Amino acid sequence: MTQAAVLGLDVGGSSVKYRLASADPGDGMPDALAEGVAPAPAADLPASLAELARTVAAGYRLVAVAVAIPGLVDEATGTVIRSTNVPQLDGRPLGPELTEMLDVPVMILNDGRAAAVAEARWGAGAAAHDVFTLALGTGIAGSHIVDGAIVDGANGSAGELGHVVIEPGGLPCSCGQQGCLETVIGAPALRRVWNAAGGEGSARELLAAYDEGDPRAVAIVQAAARHLADAILTLLALVDPGVVVVGGGLASEPHRLVTLAASYVDELATFHRVPPIVPARLGRWAGSVGAAAEARTLAA
């Protein structure tokens, strides 16, 4: 009999990552019967996702699909409420549309949550029951994951370390507050400080200049890491996770921000119990792994 498989898709603004995995239930990381990246067309994305699913799952019996979306989704109805990076999906009932096209159950979930759970369960958080993941990029996303499940809080909005105020009275944040962590270490904030110091390019060029020992870049990156350390100390005081996993574009190899922030936390901690503060491991595949895992529960 043809092997049953599930598919996890991680939809971004310009590409779709996929992981096809065995439909067998289990607690392990979903295996990769197939894995890769496909372009995301600017128009008619649902039809192209269905086509991608058929192509990737050729030779298998596809039994469930989960799609991770960069934006706000309603999991109960499979609807994309709002997606800044993939605006063509705004308001679309993507789950029911794909179910109609593929004739299998389809789940829609948030990409950050999918990636965080995967990183906590099978990535850098695998050894701990109680994991806090951070994704450093344009925005800063945080998730507290206990025994493999996200701790949502009473209103579904726990974990917002990016919007903890680090500099009272500081710069305005997109959230409406002033001096949030995001206003000092988000990619646009780093770019602004870097350009103001005479550096060229974005936060990526800032990190490259840091690696080359540019003293302006060293000062900026050290200050950013110090702010990240302040936020992590607040996290340890309030949440006390067993490990802090830091991922996202700004935390990529060679992990300068993570390593520096971890050393500042060690230096500044007093009563705090300092857990390992480590770089994420699954990298860009975390979202599709998390989606495949959700699809597996859907198939069970």
Add this chain to the structure above:
Amino acid sequence: MTQAAVLGLDVGGSSVKYRLASADPGDGMPDALAEGVAPAPAADLPASLAELARTVAAGYRLVAVAVAIPGLVDEATGTVIRSTNVPQLDGRPLGPELTEMLDVPVMILNDGRAAAVAEARWGAGAAAHDVFTLALGTGIAGSHIVDGAIVDGANGSAGELGHVVIEPGGLPCSCGQQGCLETVIGAPALRRVWNAAGGEGSARELLAAYDEGDPRAVAIVQAAARHLADAILTLLALVDPGVVVVGGGLASEPHRLVTLAASYVDELATFHRVPPIVPARLGRWAGSVGAAAEARTLAA
């Protein structure tokens, strides 16, 4: 047959509060077959606690006792590790000693935890599954309680809102950091600012002067409430509890700090989901109620 009863004791520096309750298992607040306050002798506290237990439980069949202690305890062995307010108990195996004298199981627990659980389950947090309690006094204690149980974190130290930094580079805190919430709204901090402004007495007199409209007191209490609001906004961003319960001496009737802080949180919140921020209800009995509840589980 004589009715079976359990006893909760809440030991302070100068007095012991007690609640005798029915030993019947249940989720409701332990009833008060007897309740009151007895003096705590400066010497031989364990013997006097045993004597108090016999007196209070006269006419009942005492089946279990739980003793709440202001300090660090080892619940597993029933030992008081360190108690600043009741130093004669330091290092004593109080649980085994009382078991020997009373011939019933005896549990030793931390008073703040006992009070927080009672307040969350049967006090101001009773309507919510997810409760954060704060006790404002000399120090500031926080506890996150979900479905009636304290969320300890990976290392048993979650909930320390008193040691979240509110004023970076501010005054030194007893914990070793600078600018913790405790350094700006703990009772000694309020007394210092009040005295520096020419006010007489302690934080209690400051609050009384606030009630009388003393402009110096109004400014100080408003600033304190604003700092408390900042800390609560951090709490909402990271933990997102369903209700915030504020108790302790500085939050006592007429609850000026709580009311003011709640209004500042409403004003300052942006993306946050603002839960009810309410005064504690069980007041000085929270510790003995919590202890009686623990004794009841011991009897079951």
